[in-house]
Amino acid sequence: MEKDITIYDIARELDLSPTTISRALNDHPAVNQKTKQRISEAAAQMGYRSNLFASNLRKQRTNTIGLIVPRLDSPFHSSAIAGMEKIANEEGYNLIISQSLETVQKEIANAKTMFDSRVDGLLVSLSFETENLDHFERFISKGIPVIFYDRVAEHKDCTSIVIDNLQAAYKATSHLIEQGCSNIVHITGNLKRNVYADRLKGYKYALIDHNLPFTECNVLTGQMTEEAGRQAAEQILAMDPLPDGIFVSNDTCAVSCLKTLKQAGISIPRDMAIIGFNNDLTSRVVEPNLTTINYPGQEMGEVALKVLLMQINGSTEGIPSNTINLRSDLIIRESSLRGKVLAKKKPLLL
Amino acid sequence: MEKDITIYDIARELDLSPTTISRALNDHPAVNQKTKQRISEAAAQMGYRSNLFASNLRKQRTNTIGLIVPRLDSPFHSSAIAGMEKIANEEGYNLIISQSLETVQKEIANAKTMFDSRVDGLLVSLSFETENLDHFERFISKGIPVIFYDRVAEHKDCTSIVIDNLQAAYKATSHLIEQGCSNIVHITGNLKRNVYADRLKGYKYALIDHNLPFTECNVLTGQMTEEAGRQAAEQILAMDPLPDGIFVSNDTCAVSCLKTLKQAGISIPRDMAIIGFNNDLTSRVVEPNLTTINYPGQEMGEVALKVLLMQINGSTEGIPSNTINLRSDLIIRESSLRGKVLAKKKPLLL
DNA sequence: TAAAAGTATGCAATCGGTTTCAGTTGTTAA
DNA sequence: TTAACAACTGAAACCGATTGCATACTTTTA
Numbered sequence: 001m002e003k004d005i006t007i008y009d010i011a012r013e014l015d016l017s018p019t020t021i022s023r024a025l026n027d028h029p030a031v032n033q034k035t036k037q038r039i040s041e042a043a044a045q046m047g048y049r050s051n052l053f054a055s056n057l058r059k060q061r062t063n064t065i066g067l068i069v070p071r072l073d074s075p076f077h078s079s080a081i082a083g084m085e086k087i088a089n090e091e092g093y094n095l096i097i098s099q100s101l102e103t104v105q106k107e108i109a110n111a112k113t114m115f116d117s118r119v120d121g122l123l124v125s126l127s128f129e130t131e132n133l134d135h136f137e138r139f140i141s142k143g144i145p146v147i148f149y150d151r152v153a154e155h156k157d158c159t160s161i162v163i164d165n166l167q168a169a170y171k172a173t174s175h176l177i178e179q180g181c182s183n184i185v186h187i188t189g190n191l192k193r194n195v196y197a198d199r200l201k202g203y204k205y206a207l208i209d210h211n212l213p214f215t216e217c218n219v220l221t222g223q224m225t226e227e228a229g230r231q232a233a234e235q236i237l238a239m240d241p242l243p244d245g246i247f248v249s250n251d252t253c254a255v256s257c258l259k260t261l262k263q264a265g266i267s268i269p270r271d272m273a274i275i276g277f278n279n280d281l282t283s284r285v286v287e288p289n290l291t292t293i294n295y296p297g298q299e300m301g302e303v304a305l306k307v308l309l310m311q312i313n314g315s316t317e318g319i320p321s322n323t324i325n326l327r328s329d330l331i332i333r334e335s336s337l338r339g340k341v342l343a344k345k346k347p348l349l350l
Numbered sequence: 351m352e353k354d355i356t357i358y359d360i361a362r363e364l365d366l367s368p369t370t371i372s373r374a375l376n377d378h379p380a381v382n383q384k385t386k387q388r389i390s391e392a393a394a395q396m397g398y399r400s401n402l403f404a405s406n407l408r409k410q411r412t413n414t415i416g417l418i419v420p421r422l423d424s425p426f427h428s429s430a431i432a433g434m435e436k437i438a439n440e441e442g443y444n445l446i447i448s449q450s451l452e453t454v455q456k457e458i459a460n461a462k463t464m465f466d467s468r469v470d471g472l473l474v475s476l477s478f479e480t481e482n483l484d485h486f487e488r489f490i491s492k493g494i495p496v497i498f499y500d501r502v503a504e505h506k507d508c509t510s511i512v513i514d515n516l517q518a519a520y521k522a523t524s525h526l527i528e529q530g531c532s533n534i535v536h537i538t539g540n541l542k543r544n545v546y547a548d549r550l551k552g553y554k555y556a557l558i559d560h561n562l563p564f565t566e567c568n569v570l571t572g573q574m575t576e577e578a579g580r581q582a583a584e585q586i587l588a589m590d591p592l593p594d595g596i597f598v599s600n601d602t603c604a605v606s607c608l609k610t611l612k613q614a615g616i617s618i619p620r621d622m623a624i625i626g627f628n629n630d631l632t633s634r635v636v637e638p639n640l641t642t643i644n645y646p647g648q649e650m651g652e653v654a655l656k657v658l659l660m661q662i663n664g665s666t667e668g669i670p671s672n673t674i675n676l677r678s679d680l681i682i683r684e685s686s687l688r689g690k691v692l693a694k695k696k697p698l699l700l
Numbered sequence: 701t702a703a704a705a706g707t708a709t710g711c712a713a714t715c716g717g718t719t720t721c722a723g724t725t726g727t728t729a730a
Numbered sequence: 731t732t733a734a735c736a737a738c739t740g741a742a743a744c745c746g747a748t749t750g751c752a753t754a755c756t757t758t759t760a
Contacts, residue, residue, distance in 0.1 A: 004746095006745095006746055006747085007746070007747065008746075008747095016709080016710090017709065017710045017711080018710090018746085018747075018748095019709070019710055019711080019712095019747095019748080019749080020708085020709060020710075021747095022746095022747060022748060022749090023709090023748090023749095025747095026747095026748090030707075030708065030709080031708070031709080032707080032708060032709090035708080035709090049465065049466055050466065050746090050747075051407070051468070051745085051746050051747065052466060052467060052468065052747095053403045053404075053406040053407040053412070053468070053745085053746080053747090054403075054407050054715085054745070054746035054747040054748085055746080055747050055748075056403040056715095056747095057401070057403040057404050057407055057714095057715045057716065057717090057745090057746085057747080057748095058714070058715050058746085058747050058748045058749085059715090059747085059748070060715075062403070071432065072428055072429075072431050072432040072435060073425070073428040073429040073431075073432040073647075073648070074428070075423070075425070075428075077428075078422055078423040078424070078425075078427075078428045079422075079423040081422050081423075081447075082421065082422040082423040082449065085422060085447065085448060085449055086449075089448060089456075089459075089460070089463075094446050094463070094467060095446065095447055095448075096444050096445065096446060097431075097435065097445055097447050098435060098439060098445075099432065099435055099436075106439075109439075110439075113439075113444070115399065116399050116400065116402060117402060117444060118401070118402065118403070226631075252631070255635055259635070281576075281602070281631075281632055282631055282632055282635045285605055285609070285632045285635045285636045286635045286636075286637075287636075287637045297423075298423070354716090356715095356716055356717080357716070357717065358716075358717095366739080366740085367739065367740045367741075368716085368717075368718095368740090369718085369719085369739070369740055369741080369742095370738085370739060370740075371717095372716095372717060372718060372719090373718090373719095373739090375717095376718090380737070380738060380739080381738070381739080382737080382738060382739090385738085385739090400716090400717075401715080401716050401717065402717095403715085403716080403717090404715070404716035404717040404718085404745085405716080405717050405718075406717095406745095407715090407716085407717080407718095407744095407745045407746065407747095408716085408717055408718045408719080408744070408745050409717085409718070409745085410745075
């Protein structure tokens, strides 16, 4: 438990003032090159480390970025966080992370903690329950930039980073239709969240554009968990007539739904074609492999952090618009390929 | 960009001293109950928030815990982190997270950042490359507790939190032997890391105890990634004779190995039985479902944080020992069940 | 050669809570 | 009635780095 070395200790040692020490360590131009050299050597030798709290207190900034996610243990968020950490680390920022566990109360509490920790900026992916953005107002009114990613909401002072969910869902649904599906069910999450609302729209528009009817009862909303996938499958099995296509808003749910349907004797994709969303590892593991939308988690995290840093450092010019769209694409695999898979399978069966 | 309210503002407003304000807000006993009431009302009304930096500077502690993990985007670490965040949040601590990406340099750099951020304690799961613990010495010599979890190393002043990898591997291997396997391959990671070294031991001892030969060439070490699983499968396919059992040190790798073997026409578990490690979601999705070791990620995170807090708060009595072992168990599924699966399958084929 | 400009350094105030020590008031015991 | 004590409250130092302003010394310019 040795005592910490401060700039005062170094000052005493070298018979200089703390001012000069501070300047030298920050590479201030008004300090003689040789003096700087002497100081940094002494600092290293004495084992000096800067006290960030004193520094932050004085400078009124913290080099810390706050992050609020619904769940830490989700493949998408893990990779987004990995991307954020990468950039933050490169730029000398710390990340403080907390999870809302899909509840508003925790999201509000976390926002408060972040505020009290005086983060320089905040990244948020909203919980299922969140209805309004009041708990972020205090950041905005203090000029602390807030960026939403993935699960976003409209706010005139905040940038959002998303993929084009509507278009992705439109593509997915159209693909099902092209594969011969005409009675397509959509399984999705809480429609308060843009991601699910937009995917529903994309699904709906694709149906309409292909002259297929849209009915409310073909839309099942739930928690998008493994369990929800099972339940959705039960609901589907109870439908009459049975649908011939399913578009699910995430892979976890799609995979468990697919498994349940298979167990019930449904042949995928012959009886029903399925498409998921996210391109999680499981989509490549399940049999048949799941057609899905590739979702750039890591990239989204990196972009979110980069844009946030630009805003923190006041260079607003570089930001193209209030919403940043990232590319996503449909990855076609067996679970939706009716023609081809049948062609492939037949020779095997003979 | 409104100005922040400080205790001085409140003091002026209520005609009291900053001292009393500070005490009242910290619920110090030497402040009159009514005064406290008045102060906390005024504070709330004026929108006061404490400046953590001033407070930390004075109190010389930060209520912040550092975490260094190899990768953020791994199912195990995500759930461990989720557990840590839960406890940290409950106890009013912040978590600063960084990833080493399996390299020593980054691990050292991250440790330095954590040190400069003056974390009150540090949680670490070591990178593949780490050979020594020198970069953690400065924490220890300053009395900052360091706890290793999962990927641990021996250090007389640090607690480690692990599962009994040797025993788990022993169980897994014994199970394969009981299912009739006699030529078992083990796929594992860098043997510098306890988790892999211990699993190798468990595998070896199980063989020996069942009078089966242990040979180096049946042990394949690699990066334990999806890609590594494919490569391992190729190696296995080139073996002569082919093994009849495979014990893999993680599920990601086991699943991709299993898929590759299946594609090559190997029947699982009839030709080869496979066991993984971790109980990731994919182990329940792959066909046949993967027998695996259930790994308590969330719980390990919670325990790690709780023990760390105990050490930070100086109550060393509660800590049973230098190493804390958590329970893990073998989850038997189809990929290793030779007798039963065959029995099930036959009627289907007839 | 004096004035102006440039270079290098230091003084002292500041950021906003926390804490030590001392002081005031009121109460109780002797 | 006075000493002893409890219950509050406050003044001022402190944590350690940063920074506006002043100062001392050099060098250049007129």
